[in-house]
Amino acid sequence: MFPSVDGRLAILALLPLSLVVITALGWFIENRQRKPRLPPGPVQLPLLGNVLSIDTKEPWLTYTKWHAAYGDLFLVRILDQEAVVINSQHVAEALMDKRSRIYSDRPYLATVEPFGWSAVTFGFTGYNDEWRLSRRLFHQTFRPSSALKFRPMQISRARDMIVNLIDDPQHYHSHFATFSSSIGMSVIYDYQPSARDDPLVKIVENALTVGLDIATPERAILLKLFPFLLKLPDWCWGSSIKRDARISTEHMNEMRDLPFQCAQQHMVANSFLGQSSMVAENLQRMEKQDEASKPMFETALKQAAAAAVLGSYETTSSTLMIFALAMVLYPDVQRRAQAEIDLVIGRDRLPTFEDRASLPYVESILRETFRWQPILPLGVPHATSSDDTYDGYFIPKGATIMCNVWAISRDEKRYPDASRFVPERFLDVNGALTGDDPAGYIFGLGRRACPGRYSGDASVWSAIVTMLATVDFSSAKDGQGKVIDFTPQFITGIIRYLFRHSILLSLTVASL
Numbered sequence: 001m002f003p004s005v006d007g008r009l010a011i012l013a014l015l016p017l018s019l020v021v022i023t024a025l026g027w028f029i030e031n032r033q034r035k036p037r038l039p040p041g042p043v044q045l046p047l048l049g050n051v052l053s054i055d056t057k058e059p060w061l062t063y064t065k066w067h068a069a070y071g072d073l074f075l076v077r078i079l080d081q082e083a084v085v086i087n088s089q090h091v092a093e094a095l096m097d098k099r100s101r102i103y104s105d106r107p108y109l110a111t112v113e114p115f116g117w118s119a120v121t122f123g124f125t126g127y128n129d130e131w132r133l134s135r136r137l138f139h140q141t142f143r144p145s146s147a148l149k150f151r152p153m154q155i156s157r158a159r160d161m162i163v164n165l166i167d168d169p170q171h172y173h174s175h176f177a178t179f180s181s182s183i184g185m186s187v188i189y190d191y192q193p194s195a196r197d198d199p200l201v202k203i204v205e206n207a208l209t210v211g212l213d214i215a216t217p218e219r220a221i222l223l224k225l226f227p228f229l230l231k232l233p234d235w236c237w238g239s240s241i242k243r244d245a246r247i248s249t250e251h252m253n254e255m256r257d258l259p260f261q262c263a264q265q266h267m268v269a270n271s272f273l274g275q276s277s278m279v280a281e282n283l284q285r286m287e288k289q290d291e292a293s294k295p296m297f298e299t300a301l302k303q304a305a306a307a308a309v310l311g312s313y314e315t316t317s318s319t320l321m322i323f324a325l326a327m328v329l330y331p332d333v334q335r336r337a338q339a340e341i342d343l344v345i346g347r348d349r350l351p352t353f354e355d356r357a358s359l360p361y362v363e364s365i366l367r368e369t370f371r372w373q374p375i376l377p378l379g380v381p382h383a384t385s386s387d388d389t390y391d392g393y394f395i396p397k398g399a400t401i402m403c404n405v406w407a408i409s410r411d412e413k414r415y416p417d418a419s420r421f422v423p424e425r426f427l428d429v430n431g432a433l434t435g436d437d438p439a440g441y442i443f444g445l446g447r448r449a450c451p452g453r454y455s456g457d458a459s460v461w462s463a464i465v466t467m468l469a470t471v472d473f474s475s476a477k478d479g480q481g482k483v484i485d486f487t488p489q490f491i492t493g494i495i496r497y498l499f500r501h502s503i504l505l506s507l508t509v510a511s512l
């Protein structure tokens, strides 16, 4: 049977159409093969992405679980935001360090502006000229060679802290906080806070307590989805977020302006002589500039100064809380460190920075403190400023980049029995330090890496070594002398820190 004339005409007509379809299909397949794939990752739901499967309080735990399934680099979607999660130091270095030109932006966080954070830190500012100016000002004061100058002051503040701890051991958290802020405020404003109830320290505490508690990631998502919440009238249900944002902004502005004004007044009263704080040095520099550039410079200086206070306050005191927890839970570690100090320094003087290289066990405790309970388990998120390809995977412009510090620090191959506090993991068979230093990932990577790390590391070291040399930490006991059990409680947000009174400890002068 032959097809009819109409049928033959239809076949003839279909021929060019099939040719077009086949060519388009070929082009599509070829293009697909040429275009790199997105990184692997868990299945996404329409509109929501992976948001329902992520532990909102401790997202790093979900990401660490997915690390086993999807590898060192995977992609998740949180509503409309694509986020690439990096789970190994090697990949973090390859992208955030070696390609820092692409990986140094910050993602949009809906809470930063309304809650007043942009006024007090360049930590969330995009990768732009405003950030460069603030970071340059910051760097002049905190670069490694300048940070060396703070060391005698850091040791002296650590000793003041011991006096406070012995005098009033119950409020150990408050003494850690005073120590942190007194270092920051000396360097930045040439201001020495009093041991208790200092008005300027109170201002910083207020800003941070409000800011950290309410500008949480959950609120950032809520505000991104429903920005009109900031416009609701005060009487309306749901307007509490607007009120919180207003209170937070007031506290943040106060923190940026009041210590700065104090430093300015102090300078005028002392005729600009012998002023060596970050603010004083830069204000003197500003005097020589042309009038037009002064306002921008002053704004950047205020912001860089507040960023330094903010950056040092919670990070340093939270790290000291982790150290205290470790000393209570692992008394053998404390004893071994004290034995090292006794052997190297003896008992008739206190440690100084000149002793640091001779105290490898103390150094391994510092490393383990940073690793064991990282205070920024996902670092601070970066964002890409252009498309990129890595290991055959396509990483789009504007993607959020998270370095899963938790996964790196809990990698059982690198750190066997990772949930235990074992400083010895950083020592070789001869008791010398190994080349593995968590500072390589806990301070972030690339151009956004923590600019206060040299001063932060030295503050924590001076506090730890001075405490080990002078006091004993142990578990708190009840009236019958029985150890009181406790479960440490962490508060989570961008920073993961121990709840103030969650370590039940007893502090005594070190036994001689």
Ligand code: HEM
Binding pocket: 122, 123, 124, 135, 142, 307, 308, 309, 311, 312, 313, 315, 316, 319, 375, 376, 379, 380, 381, 382, 442, 443, 444, 445, 446, 447, 448, 449, 450, 451, 452, 453, 455, 456, 457, 460
């Ligand atoms: C002692 C413990 C500290 C830890 C663990 C720590 C950790 C970090 C991390 C992970 C970042 C984000 C880095 C990135 O985006 O890749 C960061 C940023 C920052 N840190 Fe620290 N930090 C500490 C101490 C300090 C101190 C003492 C200061 C101030 C003197 C400071 C000031 C800052 C600032 C201003 C940024 C924002 C940098 C930017 O966005 O360009 N930090 N820190």
